[in-house]
Amino acid sequence: MTERILLTHGSGGRTAHRLIEEVFVAAFDNPMLAAMEDSATADFSGRMAFTTDGFVVHPLFFPGGDIGKLAVCGTVNDLAMAGAEPLYLSLGMIIEEGLPVDDLRRIVDSIAASAREAGVSIVTGDTKVVHHGKADGLFITTAGVGRVRDGVEISSAAAQPGDKILLNGSIGDHGVAVVSQREGLTFGGDVRTDCAPLGGLVAAMLDVAPDIRCLRDPTRGGVATTLNEVADRSGVGIRLNEDAILITPVVAGACELLGFDPLYVANEGKVLAVVPPDAADAVLAAMRTQVYGRDATIIGEVVADDPGRVVLQTRLGTTRIVEMLTGDLLPRIC
């Protein structure tokens, strides 16, 4: 194999076949993919969840992760947020001519490892190569199929006054990790992406409370934008307790330095759950038994007042309205 990706690697011919067989099929080893047909096939019965996400992060590698891990976890988490068990992923790659083949292998290995951890199979894929200068190293688009757990009805429109809002840990780590890598900044401490597959955590939560109302992962636009969407679609108000929202000192310091509000910074391993009040303690306890839920807290509640509005009760005792993101805080961190 050459050291760098060539246009012929995307031509559909012999060189492309070799890349697919030696790099992709070998790493993702599973019979559905190995059949090498235009479509993967599998028996399925139940309520299907189907989603897609594109990944254009720059740089491709950053502390704690890379675009490959992100591309698996992002789509796995979108399935989990529907109350679905993630099963199958597709992998669409758009590669810029000249990408080092070693970088591609490293990313493919990361995809394979993340898929193993998440319990999903990469069953179908496509690779295109564009001329040098016509992309930014590598873009990945994954789609995913999962099976929604029986009896579960998750919806952003289902929040009700009295419900509690739970979050599984600190916010802002992903966005700050990517920016620190991109800009060559250090903030007096280690910041790593929180990127993680959340299917197991969500399954543990649904085991104790199948009546969870909403599940959302606060990626682009952060916690602020995601909760504004829930408030808007459910026609409810949301009160957040600033004290309960975890932000590590390094992330807090970095955000202060960069002028970011951590409530708007993207996360890639966080879930916001809106839970009926009588189930909140059980869900919280279940989250804390899981590796990605150890730092879970109840960060707020749903109210009837101010429908469509998210209000933060600050540490100082004042309140402030948390708007949906309007400008562009952090481009290209997912």
Next chain:
Amino acid sequence: MTERILLTHGSGGRTAHRLIEEVFVAAFDNPMLAAMEDSATADFSGRMAFTTDGFVVHPLFFPGGDIGKLAVCGTVNDLAMAGAEPLYLSLGMIIEEGLPVDDLRRIVDSIAASAREAGVSIVTGDTKVVHHGKADGLFITTAGVGRVRDGVEISSAAAQPGDKILLNGSIGDHGVAVVSQREGLTFGGDVRTDCAPLGGLVAAMLDVAPDIRCLRDPTRGGVATTLNEVADRSGVGIRLNEDAILITPVVAGACELLGFDPLYVANEGKVLAVVPPDAADAVLAAMRTQVYGRDATIIGEVVADDPGRVVLQTRLGTTRIVEMLTGDLLPRIC
């Protein structure tokens, strides 16, 4: 809305919401998408087909089609080639900052029209915007889910000696149409892409012959590469009859001028079917009743000799070996 796409259109915030609601959701009007959840959900039972394809064509518009039509038909056809009824598509867009919003609307309208014709719904999507100069206008990655017809077992590895090879019309039109538009060439006649959704055609073929062995769409790498894959995976030889392979005079002339072999040029509305000998006439007749099958012919047959090899019997009475594409004939035409 601004005249051009801005980075904020991909931020996940208010501007992004407006783009999604005004441009995408309005055009693709369906309840699964309109729910605006992270995953679309639907009941499903049977054998599921799942596939993905990326589209990086340049220019975005060309005679007879555009990247949007291509992105729908490409994935719909991959599902059809599994013997599946195409049902649901995901739409992942990576947009270069500065793309005229009118171009995007035109492409979205084309996606909507193609989806309607193909009988599929765009049920989930994602939009990312990258800095000017970091993409080439627009890249689209679609994934698709379909239901495989009961009792059908299509596979590239299933061709058997004696089987007939059918093709639904002329070859090379798509590649030549894209190149003519890109290079500003005219070839003394109209060349339009053959891009078309083939679900209906394939359904008509399976109605008369559920035992069709292989179905493949000869896109990148053309008829030559696709049939080499079938010969290789099935462990059979293939004999093609040059006289039966339709090439319009304009495409033939353009290929001669450009030094292309039309057998290697991409098609986007063609299906190669490997059919048991006793079903070939019925399948041919069924194809000819369909709008995208009117010009169907039997172009060759499967033989036991020379396994893995495709041999063309030329008009002159000689034979030549048709290899798999080795170099890079026509970059970026899908």
